[in-house]
Amino acid sequence: MGPEHWLLRIPVPGAAADPGSGPEARAALAWWTTRLLALEGARPGVVHARFADDASLAVADAARRSGARFAFTVTPDPHRTMGERHRGVGKAPCTEPAAALRADLHRVFAADLLAERCDLLVTIPGPEGGRELMTHYPHLVRARGARPVVSPPEGIPPFVPADGDGDLGEQFLRRLFGGAGGEGGLGPEARGRRLFLTVGRLHPVKQQDRLVEAWIEAGLHHRTALLLVGGSARSGTAVEREMRERIAKLLSADPAARRTLACWPALPNRQVRVLERTLAGARGEGTCVYVCPSAKEEFGLAVLEAMDAGLPVAGPQRGGVPHYVEDGVNGFLLPTHSTSALAGRLAELAVTPPQALARVAAAGAATVRERYSVAGMASELAHAYERLDVESPRR
Structure with a gap:
């Protein structure tokens, strides 16, 4: 971090990394956070949380x-996910309906409580201008005059090259093309093929299993390759294990798919960005296309990072990605609601000429440079924070 920024890590119980253990960990998280916020030089005027869960409730406490004043980034996610799942839209995230219902209800409760407690509401820009958000939080419509609501642009920090990036990129290429499928890398027959890359936590909403299923259904495992990056290097949470089991079951029926798909554990953000730049500039390898198969993304910062790296990107039609991706111009939009629809779109991307992909990638990189810098987002947020102390009564 810079000289004016501190990174403070909150000690948590070992099981707190699993969202299911959040209620039990909340008191400990709140106690430790209060202690850290009381450190000399660390007393904040505003505390900002961005995720609707027990950890954010602890931070609000x-x-x-x-x-300190409390700001919360509110999204339609928990309410929308619950409504769709229990109406039978899409796929349930686990095989235990009662557990899924309990988890969804708790996240809705947490989101509503955080929205009620905050002094500043932050919303993520999107193509629908906040209309969907207000359908899930009707009480916010009544309260908007009582507290400020801001929608700063999302942004990513610039990538700063460093000594050793080239060597790290070469290590990634050797790891990717030096195995026989799985975590060791792809089989030799995958070299030179078009590569689909996706990066994200292993979770049902990210739909890596649907991506694998669509990739196989379209027969793309015979002529393209797929790299999944995400999840714990060890056994992970119950949700991660279930996702890995689903993917393994899909691969078990076809040795060709096993040899042309690699699953890597999560990488640090900077290493991901080096990997993406390496794949974007690799010579003698097939063109790499970044795909985000999520059911939806509230905005999709990982998509922006891939665009910034110079990769052509494809993201979900639902959520915030269409706010900055124009299909066929600076990226592509994916119908991620259905395996067959996704398979058809992936098949199109598999045969899109490299020159067309290069044009889209260049336009995507320009979009990020011109509109989505983290400096712009920070400036607008800082202005909103400053106005809190001057213009808004404490809640």
């Missing part, structure tokens, strides 16, 4: 105890 600590902010109130510390006398």
Whole structure:
């Protein structure tokens, strides 16, 4: 971090990494966060949380105890996911319907409570201008006059090259093309093929299993390759294990698919960005296309990072990605609601000429440079924070 920024890590119980253990960990998280916020030089004027869960509720508790204002980034996600799942739209995230219902209800409760407690509401820009958000949070419509609501542009930090990036990129290429499928890398027959890359936590909403199923259904395992990056290097959470089991079951029926798909554990963000730049500039390898198969993305910062790296990207039609991706111009939009629809779109991308992909990738990189810098987002947020102390009563 810079000289004016601190990175403070909150000690948590070992099981707190699993969202299912959040309620039990909340008191400990709140206690530790309060202690950290009381450190000399670390007392904040505003505390900002971005995810609707028990950890954010703990942070909100600590902010109130510390006398800080609380800002919350509100999204339609928990309410929309619950409505769709229990109406039978899409796929349930686990095989236990009662557990899924409990988890969804708790996230809705957490989101509603955080929205009620905050002094500043932050919304993510999207193509629908917040209309969907207000259908899920009707009480916010009534409360909008009582607290500020801002929608700063999302943004990513610039990539700063460093010594050793070239060597790291070469290591990634050797790892990717030096195995026989799985975590060791792709089989030799995958070299030179078009490569689909996706990066994200292993979770049902990210739909890596649907991507694999669509890739196989379209027969693309015989002429393209697929790299999945995400999840714990070890056994991971129950959700991660279930996703791995689904993917393994899909691959078990076809040795060709096993040899042309690699699953890597999560990488640090900077290494991901080096990997993406390496694949974007690799000579003698097939063109790489970044795909985001999520059911939806509220905005999709990982998609922006891939665009910034110079990769052609394809993201979900639902959510925030269509806010900055124009299909066929600076990226592509994917119908991720259906395996067969996704398979058809992947088949099209598999035969899109390299020159067309290069044009789209260049336009995508320009979009990020011109409109989505983290400096612009930080400036607007800082202005909103400053106005809180001057213009808004404390809640």
